[in-house]
Amino acid sequence: MGFLGAEHAILQAPLGPDLSCPELVAAVSNAGGMGFLRAPDQDRPEVVKQLIQRTRELTERPFGIGVILHFPHEENIKAALEEKVSALWVFWGEFPEEKVDECHKAGVKVVHQVGSVEEAVKAGQAGVDAIIVQGVEAGGHVRSKIGLLVLLPAVVDALQGYNIPIIAAGGIVDARGYVAALALGAQGVCLGTRFVATHESIAHPLYKRKIVEAKVSDTEYTDLYGRSRWRAPHRVIQTTSHELWKDELPADGTEVGQPIIGHTTIYDRDEEVPMFSGKVPNSSTTGDVENMVMYAGNGVGLIHEIVSAASVVKALVEGAQVIIQQQLGRMMDSSSSREGRPTMV
Known part of the structure; x- marks a missing residue:
């Protein structure tokens, strides 16, 4: 399998407080992406377990749960590890090496979302399994003050040698954004707003x-x-x-x-x-x-209809493949054209 056991490195952000319900998360994971539940902003381990168990009834694919470190979270994380969810997403706070090791001992991967190069380096040093780089274009609470076009390659450069997958987040809603993120050095993308506007989301x-x-x-x-x-x-x-x-x-x-x-x-x-x-x-x-x-x-402004979560994943994958093939074709045509021109002296 590909990213953290999922077929595609396409992540659905943990939408708060409860918009990324089990139905949405399972739909994303069943389509080959990776869905993420959102843990409560209070320590409510019974809710965490119920969310994970309900999602498992809907999918056999990998999925995760997101925790905001700014709020009480210790019991929520403990419940997620006991349930052996595929991945724990952490955001807005420190998550040091000993916490990462605790997750790894439970068989749970760690995905840390960051908004700066400094945060990314700390996450890399802590040994996380993937880093999500959030640009200022993102919806919801925004850690970064820098646009993704600059921040993403800066993080990629800073983490050379760490061998940690980097995922791009912020303003990405379609295959064009996916390909652009890949060109900037990311291995995948994370979408939030696009998945809010799906049939499975419980947004109003x-x-x-x-x-x-x-x-x-x-x-x-x-x-x-x-x-x-x-x-x-x-x-x-x-x-x-x-x-x-x-x-x-x-x-x-x-x-x-x-x-x-x-x-x-x-x-x-x-x-x-x-x-x-x-x-x-x-x-x-x-x-x-x-x-x-x-x-x-x-x-x-690039979202024009409410669709299924599966169709979002499919459009990203198939659309990106078409764009990349078209670009390669243009490059080949351009190279052939140059080779056939007379040399100017």
């Missing part, structure tokens, strides 16, 4: 529609949402309500005390959704969905 229908309708200029890098939980930049769709409210929240403000604009069920818990909350609307969400955060990367 309005959220999916906003992705499909968005233009390439319709995302914004901001820190407006979810400030009480973490003060970190994120990329969102510029909805009408976002444009209306983005300058209203004081610099030191949070969503605490803001009006409740809806309700949602995340995993098995009913929760209120305050204005400016970082809770994305899922299929259970009710209320003023238009005013809720909708994370998305710069690639939204």
Whole structure:
């Protein structure tokens, strides 16, 4: 098999808090990619085990689970290792060598998402099994301040000799982005926004529609949402309500005390959704969905329809093969043309 046991090095990002449900993850893995569940932002090992067990009912292929290191996570990781999930995805924090070794002893691979060369080198030194390089173009919470076009080759150069697969993330939604990432030195790609707009994702229908309708200029890098939980930049769709409210929240403000604009069920818990909350609307969400955060990367303008997760993987693989063959053909034609020209002296 190829990447971490999957046929193709095409990863579906762990979409939070619960959008990458077992159905989506299994669909990606069954199509030859590698799907990733998302662990809760609290230590809830029983939920982690339920998610993994449900996904195993839907696929025999490798899949993983993502953990945000900024939040309580020790029990969640312990549960993932006990379940012997194929891979653990970690992000937004340190994951030193002893933690990596613990995962390896349990037979679990480690994928570390980073947003800088320095983070990538630390992950390489810790002995992770793959590194995801996230450019500033990415949707959701964004670690990087640099575009993928520059950051990715810089990481590739810095990790020469480590023999660690490098995966590109940020604004990639189609085969053209896949091939571009390969040209920059990546061995594969990671997609988030494209998989939100699939049939299997449990994102709210309005959220999916906003992705499909968005233009390439319709995302914004901001820190407006979810400030009480973490003060970190994120990329969102510029909805009408976002444009209306983005300058209203004081610099030191949070969503605490803001009006409740809806309700949602995340995993098995009913929760209120305050204005400016970082809770994305899922299929259970009710209320003023238009005013809720909708994370998305710069690639939204290239997404024109809601499709199956399997068709996303297939289009990436087959499309990339066509592009590469076409480029090789052009190169061969160009070389033959030059060889037939008279030499200028």
